[in-house]
Amino acid sequence: MSKPLRIGVAGLGTVGGGVVRLLAENGDLIAARCGRRIEVVGIGARDRTKDRGFAVDKFAWFENPVDLAASDIDVFVELIGGEGIAADAVRKALATGKHVVTANKALIAAQGAELAAQAEAAGLTLNFEAAAAGGIPIVKALREGLGGNVVTRVAGILNGTCNYILTQMEETGRPFADVLAEAQALGYAEADPTLDVGGGDTAHKLAILASLAFGTVPDIAGVYTQGIERISPVDIAFANEFGHRIKLLGIAAMTPRGLEARVHPAMVQLGTALADVMGVLNGVVTESGAAGTSVFEGRGAGAGPTASAVVSDLIDIARGFRLPAFGVPSGALVKADRAPLGEREGTFYLRFDVLDKSGVLATIARSLADRGVSIESMIQRGRSPDEKVAIVIITHDAREADVIGAIKAIEAAGAVVEPPCMIRMERL
């Protein structure tokens, strides 16, 4: 057996603690699989005294992750998060000859190409399986398993907190704010939930998946991002009525107009793969030339699944597997044009809350027709003169800019009493 792979783990939260425990628990199995042991030699976090379920004094302790990165280790495991000290530590590790494994989506989405170039120049590996969909080995699938394919689309449910909230809203009929508060009390949502429910976390992951799928420079600023805060139980109920379910999706596709990357609530048809991904689970669908449609589903977050992903990256390094971070040399990553979302064609769910009086429906229908948006089906329910009623419309395929133009015209005409709701319908 070769000599151990010596690692330093910076950040001992849920994931960091999970990694240390998983390596201890399955040490022999992992050694058999790698032909060498993976040995934690240094660790570090903000608070040394916190109980993490293992004895910290078996390891060298580092207050400063940059010092841990520079210490006598083979691999630096960055589980701190964010782009501050974590970025400094990763750069220091690469500068001092250490491979890097990270779960840091924000860092890879924003600085991944630059870090990949630094790693390559030094002949080092930068792995980030845990940064995309936790326990689902989707980075490996895109970078290796589907390596012979031209991938044309990758789409997924990439945030377990949002999926949990939407699932609960559907099952209980309760509004977003209620379910979020409960999720926070149960520890399923952060005290500051913005990054999750606002779609930012999904956008980070999507930027990474798009880069792997299409060989493009990660472009987080190019990801259109909309969260689930405005999803209401009434839309969830209507979705079901139309045989659909609302999910927060990240979707990236290479189109003739450039890279289309968008995160938003979407209606997906019941019975299709992503519609059945419920609760905290994540799911990813890829479309590729030879393999066709592939679906991956599993736990996207939490100590076990994320540690599983981090350890798989370590196993690859221990086995001597070296490949560029994004599957192609960083110099070959293309800066993709951003496809204008307004040009996209799709079908749309529209809900207009209106006063039930004559002329309103005509205004709506005319505004849509004027822009060439035709109606596939319509529901108007609860007629009661001069009270608020909902008019729900499913469009035929239409240009997004035309639909948005029609909505604006309808609002401007004073036809609605609440801001209209538009939800994209996706065929996956």
Place this chain on the structure above:
Amino acid sequence: MSKPLRIGVAGLGTVGGGVVRLLAENGDLIAARCGRRIEVVGIGARDRTKDRGFAVDKFAWFENPVDLAASDIDVFVELIGGEGIAADAVRKALATGKHVVTANKALIAAQGAELAAQAEAAGLTLNFEAAAAGGIPIVKALREGLGGNVVTRVAGILNGTCNYILTQMEETGRPFADVLAEAQALGYAEADPTLDVGGGDTAHKLAILASLAFGTVPDIAGVYTQGIERISPVDIAFANEFGHRIKLLGIAAMTPRGLEARVHPAMVQLGTALADVMGVLNGVVTESGAAGTSVFEGRGAGAGPTASAVVSDLIDIARGFRLPAFGVPSGALVKADRAPLGEREGTFYLRFDVLDKSGVLATIARSLADRGVSIESMIQRGRSPDEKVAIVIITHDAREADVIGAIKAIEAAGAVVEPPCMIRMERL
């Protein structure tokens, strides 16, 4: 860029032709991903003159795959199938210093450990992603992506022909023989369908997945195998009534009694991951310690998906990735005890066709109760004295041997007019 990886492709059927075409089509992309080109230099098949959609005279032609294996190549790609000349050629390739990529399930299931040992001793790679579930990168997931986990169970729909037939039977209500004949006419089933519908193909794949999941010597003889030939529309309809669907599953689990590996029709609950895998698709569910439940779904057969898997194996070799064929050194593969299936506990669907006369139900109920098999629910339909009626029973958890004992006693008592039907119900 490094020098090309030179390969020889033996067997130019659906898969072999697909590999040659995929390497040509995506040659530049693959070269960017590998840092070198993958170049077909030699090919061979039984008939040189057949139209395969590409010009064979660009390549050196070999009548005999053993000669191709021994020729001046880096990797031998074996797409002939079976254990005859294919096995000879693979052995020759390994003996003459060639890496091997194969899609040959029968060969790997029967001789995988031996071939892995030969490859390891020579410092060569033996890859077989295409042998397990076609386009689904499940070998990579088990060998690498879930490498930090103790896997406890792997289960899947591994044969697209069977899944297509069962889907058609459910959708049209037609009997097995009819749907099979149509599938043959459409080219979805072989002229001799035995290996597919009899479960043998699924058993080969399951033996390979079990070996990867549990680090055991592939044990094809230890896989309990039952096909779908006796599934009738009436059972499919009853399954739906109980909120289930019938699938041909391969299931392998490591139990305290040894390795349990079984292929048989099973009822899976609607809404669970494998229940929704329809038509020719394949699906695999893994249970592992840290990652939890993971689901993989995609196309399991056909030129594109299988070629995609073969090419991913070639890309790994081109990138210099070397690891033992089954993820651990072949010397470390354990010969697992076979768990006796009779000891397994589960719930069962039982259908007894009986003459509608007094005493029959009592006989059935007593035979089950005598062996401690209790009834969760029962349907008896179409009462018409002295005519054939079906009594359908779902059991509570029961020992399989007890259920089979009860069925035999019921038959022996002359209570039934047709052989009873027993289908295992699976919670996945």
